[in-house]
Amino acid sequence: MMKKNTCLFFSTIYFFLFALIPFTDAQDTIYLKNPSLEDVPRQGDIELPSIKGWRDCGLEKFPYESPPDIHPLKYKAFGVSMRPQDGETYLGMVVRYNETFESLSQKLMSPLKKDKCYFFSTYLARSDIYNSPTARSPKAIESFDKPVAFLVWGGNEFCEHMELLGISDRVENIQWQLYEFTFVPSEEYNSITIEAYYSKSVLGAYNGNIMVDNLSPIIEVSCK
Secondary structure, eight states: OOHHHHHHHHHHHHHHHHHHHHOOOOOOHEOOOTTOOOOBBBOTTTTTTSSOOOOOEEHHHHSOOOOOEEOOOOOGGGGOOOSSSSOOOEEEEEEESSSSSSSEEEEEEEOOOOOOOOEEEEEEEEOOOOOEEETTTEHHHHHOOOOEEEEEESSSSSOSSSEEEEEEOOOOOOHHHHEEEEEEOSEEEEEEEEEOOOTTTSOOOOOEEEEEEEOOOOEEOOOO
16 A cells, blocks of 8 residues: 555656646747758759748848758759758758858747857758859859858847857868857847858858758756
């Protein structure tokens, strides 16, 4: 009889603990829409919709340039042959010689809070082959194989650059590698933007690429 009561006691405790987990998780964790960047594989085209859950920032900034690509394609578009790190597809973004670059944005389900500490990670890589025509040489092929940096911006509207929350070193690895970021917003923000941008170690604009997959939730952590 004592054993039954003991089991009932611990079962009741576990029930309440597990009931509290979703509430705590929802408070402290911001889940992104389509974090694994899953969609129909395709080359970026201004006539096609943006990747699910994200808005293409180039439509307003650089309306004559193509949006990011969704890999892998069966015919290995641009010579890119990497497999996804997670799921079925991943994102490919480029920077260009003419000071244009690719980025995506989404509104957050709950805001980043001022002066709170957050953790965020993603898998990044560089394709060692990335060949494409450009506006200056539409009938020729240029290489986009140079490494670039990955940036995370906070804002309140789509694609808004109010505060740089995270920046990687230039991504040279050609295999998937986990990159981690911690940041403390100086204001409250309702959107984030992920962006390919030129490495500070290289002077001037150039052609380069970055592959992105498996974005983590944004997790509030203890400030040390």
